[in-house]
Amino acid sequence: MINEDPLRNVLYIDLSKRSFWIENRRDLFEQYIGGTGVAIKLLQKECRPNANPLGPDNPIVFAVGPLTGVFPLASKTVALFKSPLTGNLGESHAGGRSATAIRMAGYGAIVIKGTSETPVYLVINGDKVLFKDASALWGLKSSFTVGRIIREQEDGAGLRTIMRIGGAGEKMVSYACVITETYRHFGRLGLGAVFGSKKLKAVSVSGRRSIKVETPKTYRELYKEVFDRTVESPSMKKYHDLGTAVNISPLNELKALPTENLKRSHFEEAGRISGEAIAEKYLGRRVACSHCPVSCIHLATYREPYASEPYFYKTTMVGYDYELIYSFGTMLKISSPEGLLKTLDEVEKYGLDVMSTGVALAWATEAQERHLIPNDANNGAKIQLKWGDYNTYIKAIEYLTDQPNDFYKALARGVSYASSKYGGSEFALSFGGNEMPGYHTGPAAHIGHLIGSRHSHLDGAGYSVDQQNLKDPSKSTPENIAKALIDEEKWRQILSSLTICFFARGIYDTDTVLKTLSVLGYKLTKDDLTRIGGEILREKYQFKTREGFNPRNITIPKRILETPSPHGIISEDTIRKGIESATNILEKL
Amino acid sequence: MKRLAVVDVNLCVGCQGCLFACARRFGDAGLSRSAIHVKSAGGIERGFIVTVCRACLDPPCAKVCPTGALKPRAGGGVILIPQKCIGCGNCKSACTINAIFWDEDINKPAICTHCGYCVDFCPYGVLKLEEREGGGGIAT
Numbered sequence: 104m105i106n107e108d109p110l111r112n113v114l115y116i117d118l119s120k121r122s123f124w125i126e127n128r129r130d131l132f133e134q135y136i137g138g139t140g141v142a143i144k145l146l147q148k149e150c151r152p153n154a155n156p157l158g159p160d161n162p163i164v165f166a167v168g169p170l171t172g173v174f175p176l177a178s179k180t181v182a183l184f185k186s187p188l189t190g191n192l193g194e195s196h197a198g199g200r201s202a203t204a205i206r207m208a209g210y211g212a213i214v215i216k217g218t219s220e221t222p223v224y225l226v227i228n229g230d231k232v233l234f235k236d237a238s239a240l241w242g243l244k245s246s247f248t249v250g251r252i253i254r255e256q257e258d259g260a261g262l263r264t265i266m267r268i269g270g271a272g273e274k275m276v277s278y279a280c281v282i283t284e285t286y287r288h289f290g291r292l293g294l295g296a297v298f299g300s301k302k303l304k305a306v307s308v309s310g311r312r313s314i315k316v317e318t319p320k321t322y323r324e325l326y327k328e329v330f331d332r333t334v335e336s337p338s339m340k341k342y343h344d345l346g347t348a349v350n351i352s353p354l355n356e357l358k359a360l361p362t363e364n365l366k367r368s369h370f371e372e373a374g375r376i377s378g379e380a381i382a383e384k385y386l387g388r389r390v391a392c393s394h395c396p397v398s399c400i401h402l403a404t405y406r407e408p409y410a411s412e413p414y415f416y417k418t419t420m421v422g423y424d425y426e427l428i429y430s431f432g433t434m435l436k437i438s439s440p441e442g443l444l445k446t447l448d449e450v451e452k453y454g455l456d457v458m459s460t461g462v463a464l465a466w467a468t469e470a471q472e473r474h475l476i477p478n479d480a481n482n483g484a485k486i487q488l489k490w491g492d493y494n495t496y497i498k499a500i501e502y503l504t505d506q507p508n509d510f511y512k513a514l515a516r517g518v519s520y521a522s523s524k525y526g527g528s529e530f531a532l533s534f535g536g537n538e539m540p541g542y543h544t545g546p547a548a549h550i551g552h553l554i555g556s557r558h559s560h561l562d563g564a565g566y567s568v569d570q571q572n573l574k575d576p577s578k579s580t581p582e583n584i585a586k587a588l589i590d591e592e593k594w595r596q597i598l599s600s601l602t603i604c605f606f607a608r609g610i611y612d613t614d615t616v617l618k619t620l621s622v623l624g625y626k627l628t629k630d631d632l633t634r635i636g637g638e639i640l641r642e643k644y645q646f647k648t649r650e651g652f653n654p655r656n657i658t659i660p661k662r663i664l665e666t667p668s669p670h671g672i673i674s675e676d677t678i679r680k681g682i683e684s685a686t687n688i689l690e691k692l
Numbered sequence: 693m694k695r696l697a698v699v700d701v702n703l704c705v706g707c708q709g710c711l712f713a714c715a716r717r718f719g720d721a722g723l724s725r726s727a728i729h730v731k732s733a734g735g736i737e738r739g740f741i742v743t744v745c746r747a748c749l750d751p752p753c754a755k756v757c758p759t760g761a762l763k764p765r766a767g768g769g770v771i772l773i774p775q776k777c778i779g780c781g782n783c784k785s786a787c788t789i790n791a792i793f794w795d796e797d798i799n800k801p802a803i804c805t806h807c808g809y810c811v812d813f814c815p816y817g818v819l820k821l822e823e824r825e826g827g828g829g830i831a832t
């Protein structure tokens with residue numbers, strides 16, 4: 104890397120001591136590039152083995168990559184921490200302005216350690232770091248309000264990110280998220296709860312630096328080439344026009360769209376909440392993350408009358424994506440688009456991960472159907488959940504945050520925990536402790552969820568392996584699947600170390616990655632990238648193993664073996680063999 | 693003479709491609725040298741405010757520069773003569789629409805030259821380089 108590149112600066116903030124300092128970690132950024140690669144090394148060092156995820160020994164590591172602020176679409180921030188949901192590696196990526204803000208403030212990574220005694224929010228503006236009293240903000244359940252207040256209080260409009268938590272983070276719901284720029288999230292695995300445990304209400308970062316490149320002329324030309332390829336690419340059109348919600352209809356037709364807690368994989372009423380349907384009637388605005396020309400963020404507008412006054416309406420903008428429509432629309436069978444938007448707005452307000460919340464409520468609905476939850480008013484379910492009944496689900500979302508009784512306390516810790524208390528683990532859609540994403544495409548998706556380092560669809564993209572294999576089902580063997588997943592996962596370590604948005608994976612092929620990196624003084628080869636990808640993955644599994652992960656003992660939710668997928672009924676044997684093959688590859692990394 | 697103009701701010705998605713493009717004029721990455729700004733209009737859901745220099749014919753910024761570092765440009769706006777600039781920031785405060793930004797790296801203003809480089813990097817047609825109505829000129 105180039106000598107003066109500020110990427111090498113790691114900002115350490117100790118909330119217990121209210122101190123901060125900067126360390127030059129050029130070594131790490133040269134060896135592991137940035138993002139995930141650098142963050143896992145920092146986490147290994149800063150997170151004490153067996154640390155309580157909600158205690159002072161669990162650090163939060165944010166990292167960006169060399170291309171951030173330099174080329175388009177290197178627009179993600181990687182957050183690593185120990186997850187309160189799985190008790191293991193927590194990894195979550197978010198866009199908004201978070202990545203460019205961290206890079207423009209002059210950092211490659213930020214490590215937040217310790218716990219504050221009193222509520223605090225951090226303001227990082229270039230090399231200034233302020234610990235601001237957040238007592239007045241603590242207790243604000245709405246993440247929207249927190250954002251509005253800090254927006255008014257702090258400088259840097261347009262250049263800053265404001266990462267914040269709502270009520271769910273404060274109450275340490277295991278899958279509380281961190282919201283940034285209102286519509287982007289560090290969604291999965293409970294970063295919001297870790298913020299809450301540190302009494303950290305928000306982190307605002309801003310800056311306006313420049314970054315030197317080796318050869319300005321090559322840089323400008325290469326930038327234009329990458330930019331032109333992006334705006335002309337079909338995936339840009341796809342993600343811009345309808346966004347990820349475009350996938351609802353095809354996955355539903357394929358019978359791969361988990362519905363009613365995956366009792367089925369097809370929802371008759373999906374047409375009402377498809378990407379097309381919502382765009383036609385409700386799409387109000389598209390917005391982009393900083394330094395991304397695609398602009399895939401879709402905001403729906405819905406108008407709601409006030410009951411108290413005639414002709415008086417509240418108009419709300421609600422972000423929607425494929426996974427949101429899956430987890431509340433099809434999993435809970437909310438087919439009224441307005442009901443769906445209203446519910447999603449509530450989830451957003453409290454700051455919960457929408458996927459885990461939807462899956463948790465789906466499990467709870469089925470558990471109530473089966474009378475597993477005691478019905479006494481004080482310590483039981485309190486409300487009767489019913490598929491499609493969004494008003495009751497809205498109440499339940501509030502209960503998940505407030506946790507008024509044992510049942511909601513348990514549910515706030517995820518379906519794995521709740522089902523260990525109340526029974527019903529056969530239909531608890533938990534993979535390594537994380538709730539299921541919206542793909543019942545076949546064995547590859549589920550093997551990916553089980554062995555993946557985040558237990559998410561983003562690890563290895565099994566859903567895409569399944570869809571490829573549909574063309575030639577003889578290829579869908581456990582060994583092939585395992586190899587495809589891990590090959591993809593190695594490459595994804597490079598992308599997430601560069602913090603390139605996965606939607607741009609078609610643009611940033613090996614050649615483009617090498618060329619763009621060379622502008623910043625990285626002299627790497629294709630072989631280097633393969634090697635580094637493998638090493639980063641190895642480091643992640645080392646952390647996972649250290650914290651007790653053993654893929655061979657992992658629980659397979661029975662429900663996924665009962666409901667037909669596009670590949671038919673998935674056999675436990677295929678899944679076990681896939682896990683075994685994948686584990687063998689991982690052990691040799 | 694041409695000047696940069698905002699065609700329709702409602703088309704803006706807030707991608708900030710224009711900000712980064714402007715900084716690249718000088719070959720660097722990042723934002724320090726950028727002479728254009730985009731921020732939300734009080735929350736992203738309300739859309740964006742795109743601030744560009746309006747190329748004033750009688751530029752208030754030039755009037756307050758104590759060293760004459762800002763030379764009125766034919767077609768409106770000003771040209772910075774960096775050697776003369778002492779970094780006092782008077783111009784920044786004088787700009788009615790806050791279209792003068794600060795380049796912390798060199799401690800001098802970042803001012804739009806109406807070159808139009810950013811236009812090519814706005815994917816949504818928010819910006820254009822337009823011929824000034826009436827041809828413009830330097831106000832005297």
Ligand code: SF4
Binds near residue numbers: 726727728807808811
């Ligand atoms: S016209 Fe040129 S100087 Fe003005 S904002 Fe655009 S790129 Fe910058």
Ligand code: SF4
Binds near residue numbers: 815
């Ligand atoms: S490039 Fe265009 S769409 Fe993007 S922020 Fe600038 S004006 Fe808005």
